[in-house]
Amino acid sequence: MSYVEHVEQFHGLPAFTFPPYANPADLPDADAVAWRLHCGPYTTDEGSGSYWKRFTESVELEKVRALIFGSPWYDGDAGRSPDELLGLRSRFAGLEALFLGDLEDEEAMISTIGLGGLTELLEAFPGLRELAMRGGEGLEFPVTGHEGLRVLRIESGGLPREAAAQIAAASLPSLEHLELWLGDDWYGGGTRAEDLAPLLACTGKPALRHLGLQNSPVQDELAAALASAPVVGGLTSLSLSMGTLGDEGAEALLSGQPLSHLRELDLSHHYLSQDMMLRIWTELEPQGVRVNLTGRQEEDADDGWDEESGRYIAVSE
Incomplete structure (x- = not known):
């Protein structure tokens, strides 16, 4: 069996991958799912900057309870807390759960997924109740x-x-x-x-x-x-x-x-x-x-x- 797969549920919520070029009217309520942020690896795929900008403009961030970060935020030796998340810490006032490094075997070997230091992340979100991580390289x-x-x-x-x-x-x-x-x-x-x-x-x-x-x-x-x-x-x-x-x-x-x-x-x-x-x-x-x-x-x-x-x-x- 495989022990390393994309999470289907997190923090008691179904995982929902924020889709490319989504219509905001078709999205679930902000607090009803664990939002998975994942961009494709190809040049034809939407870039991470545009993808993140659409997410922050389409979803009521104040009500988001859980976030799941996949590629490209945690691919190989990236090894850092998402700066995008830290930059909007005041808007993620209701954030309770984070999953970092949600990558499968074909995306990255688990031994190569870098996580880095967590001090700033934990200080930024005192209301955090659940933290899950996949990887470990450079973890502090x-x-x-x-x-x-x-x-x-x-x-x-x-x-x-x-x-x-x-x-x-x-x-x-x-x-x-x-x-x-x-x-x-x-x-x-x-x-x-x-x-x-x-x-x-x-x-x-x-x-x-x-x-x-x-x-x-x-x-x-x-x-x-x-x-x-x-x-x-x-x-x-x-x-x-x-x-x-x-x-x-x-x-x-x-x-x-x-x-x-x-x-x-x-x-x-x-x-x-x-x-x-x-x-x-x-x-x-x-x-x-x-x-x-x-x-x-x-x-x-x-x-x-x-x-x-x-x-x-x-x-x-």
């Missing part, structure tokens, strides 16, 4: 954080280790949902459990209810760290999906602190043995924990990123 997250952000999701084939540590240390008192695709060392990743120490200790994120530490080649190490991490006690759902989780990591989870308070445990795309899968189901499902163990992978020393284990993550390049 302000350690001072954001007071109102409730959902933070980063899809990456290689989330910079420094950025992951900044997110772990950031003050996000309203954050309820955190999802990080950590990615592979070869594509700019490399995050280890020690980098996430403040997050695991539940420092700065008291409202957190869902935690996803996903798409990692050190999934066993992360599972072992979570087995005794204070953050787990406040969660209702936990995801260690898309990575290289094996029996060692699963054993650590089951032998650690109780998980019976969780509603969901997502371990999909894993390298667990049949015996371990049965044990997880037997121990957790009767306690009311919905466990996702789909996508079992077979180890292959000739095909995995890790030559010793023969395991690979779901999304890298």
